[in-house]
Amino acid sequence: MVTDLFRTLGDTTRAKILYSLQKNELCVKDLAELTGISQSGISHQLSYLRKLKFVKARKDGNTAFYSLRYK
Numbered sequence: 001m002v003t004d005l006f007r008t009l010g011d012t013t014r015a016k017i018l019y020s021l022q023k024n025e026l027c028v029k030d031l032a033e034l035t036g037i038s039q040s041g042i043s044h045q046l047s048y049l050r051k052l053k054f055v056k057a058r059k060d061g062n063t064a065f066y067s068l069r070y071k
Contacts, residue, residue, distance in 0.1 A: 004052050008048075008049070008052060008054060011045075013035070013037055013041065013045050014045050014048070014049060016034075016035040016037070017031055017035065017042065017045055017046065017049065017055075018049070018054065018055075018068065020034045020035060021055060021066060021067055021068050022068065024067075025058065025065040025066060025067035026065065026066060026067075027063050027064060027065050027066070028042050028043055028046065028064070028066075031046075031066070046066055053069055054068070054069060054070075055067065055068060055069055056068075056069045
């Protein structure tokens with residue numbers, strides 16, 4: 001688990017996503033705009049972060065909003 005933490009935080013894209021989610025829950029479009037990363041890139045990284053239980057998702061209609069699982 002410790003190696004997963006360091007691997008996750010060592011990746012610039014994932015670190016940007018986690019930093020962006022510190023205060024607000026955000027959708028993929030918002031995260032893409034804030035980080036300058038494509039929506040597909042954000043989705044890929046969010047999938048990885050959800051698998052490791054760093055983030056959680058909440059659906060509102062067709063939009064998923066992501067937030068940190070642990071604050």
